[in-house]
Every structure is written in C-alpha cells, then in structure tokens.
Amino acid sequence: MKYNQRLTINELLKLLDNYNHKEFHIHHTWKPNYSNMKNSTPEKVNDGMRSYHKSLGWGEIGQHISTFPDGTILIGRNFSKKPVSIANRNTGNFAMEQVGDFDLGKDIITVKQRQITLELIRYFMKRGTKIVFHREYSSKTCPGTSLHKSGLVEASDYYLNNPGELRKWITGEDVAELQRKLGMTGRDVDGSFGNDTEKALKEYQTKNKLPVTGIYDNATRNYMEKGEKPMETTYRRLFIHGIEAKSVTVKDGKSYLWMESIGKLVPLVEFFEILGLKVEERPYGNGKALYVENKEV
Ligand SMILES: [Zn+2]
Incomplete structure (x- = not known):
C-alpha cells in the first residue's frame, strides 16, 4: 500500500479484510470542495491536503483514504497507522475524508462518491465496526449537514440491493x-x-x-x-377488515401492503403468514389472485 495509490471499491474492501478497525470515521473535507476540484486531479488535491497536514505537524496526511466526486479512491495514510481523525478516538480506527463541502446549500454529493460511502458502511456494519460521523464527537457539522447518518445506514442496505430507489434522509x-x-x-x-x-x-x-x-x-x-402505471392488482376483496384493496401494490412481481403504522411496504404473503395463515399467489387473468388456506380471497 502506498500513498496516492488508486483503489477500486472491491480492492479497498479486500485490503480492509486484513485489518480489524473498531470504528469507521466519516468526514468531509469542507475545503477542498467540489469547485476546488475543477482543473485539478485527485492526486494533486490529496497532495495539497498532505502538505497542509504536514504543516500542522501531523507528519503525513491525516486520513486513510480520500474519496472524490468522480468515484476515485486514493490511499492517504497506511491503514496500520492510527489516523488524525477525531480527538481521543484515533487508535485502532479507520478514517475517510470525502472531498467536498456537504453542508446544506453547498456541494451535493455525487452518486459515485456516495456509492463508495454506502459500500463502506455496509462492509463495516457486517463486520460489527462502529459507524461514526465526526460531528457525533465534535461541534463541527462534519461530514456536512446535508448527510444524514440514519439515511445512509439504511440506504447501505436497500440502495445497494435496489439502485435507484430513494427514501427519506438519503442525499445526492x-x-x-x-x-x-x-x-x-x-x-x-x-x-x-x-x-x-x-x-x-x-x-x-x-x-x-x-x-x-x-x-x-x-x-x-x-x-x-x-408514464407506466403500476400493474393493477386483481384482488377483488380482502377479508381482513381495516385494509382497503387500494392499499395493495404490486412491485417487482410481488404484492405489498402499505402499512402506515410502520411506514413500510410489507409483502402481503408475509403479512398473512404472521397471522398464521398459509398464503399463495396464483395467476389470475392478467394479474394474480391471492389464496389463503387454498381459498381465493
Ligand atoms: Zn471531520
């Protein structure tokens, strides 16, 4: 591993397997921001940060990796060394700087750069590594007021499995x-x-x-x-009261109920199974019919 080496996300994740970081620290640079990236290269921007960090007496660049709007990932500090990341929380932890100013009204994170952050969150969550936004331990807004931790953590699950779907508290x-x-x-x-x-x-x-x-x-x-309307459902009625047929939606060939109480689409089959009923979807005309305990409903 060497300074300014470019890595793909898969190469990065493979490399991280060799370490056992306790926390994943997420930052934005604030400066340099996206407009400072114009007429420059990721390597030059990293060099600029390294010079600055050296001038602060840090010896070398503070962070382990920097990410850029075009999706470039660059190595900063060796992963086995502690970063200069968050006061009193550096030992044994991993630090990422997302180049940009993600305070509301400033830079809007690109999809490519966000993708790296989501992949890393998912990777570290699976390993039981704690996900930390700098601002949780600082009065700074870092990694920017436009980035919402809960939204990014949730999106690291749903977005990576279903790219294009956008939910509350995601940014980009x-x-x-x-x-x-x-x-x-x-x-x-x-x-x-x-x-x-x-x-x-x-x-x-x-x-x-x-x-x-x-x-x-x-x-x-x-x-x-x-201009495509979702497939119409063919359920003629639902026998559980309180649920109206209009709340059934067919998505990706599966039927869901919108449950206002939990703010989620629940697969219809799952819903009935929770009630202890055997449920099956069968073709019906151009759509589907729902069978509960072998009786059409
Ligand atoms: Zn920070």
Missing part, C-alpha cells in the same frame, strides 16, 4: 434531480431527501394515483420516466 445528485422533477425550485433543490421532499413526493403519488409510499420506488420512477 439523484435526489436533486427528483426534487426538480417534483417542481421544487431554488434552495429547496438541496439534494437532501427530507420532510419537504417526502411531502412533495406523496402529493405527486396521490395526484397520479400511485401507491402513496413517500418513497421514490419502482412504481413512481416508472411512471415519472416512462
């Missing part, structure tokens, strides 16, 4: 694009999927008679991009 250029499509303008287009974006999305879903999930899911994306 793709969210900004969604916000523009929803008719949001000016400072509201901040790339951060918060309450205002969720509200606008739900209004759009209601208006267009889509499942009102508040999630930019396949049904909404297909409608927005191609």
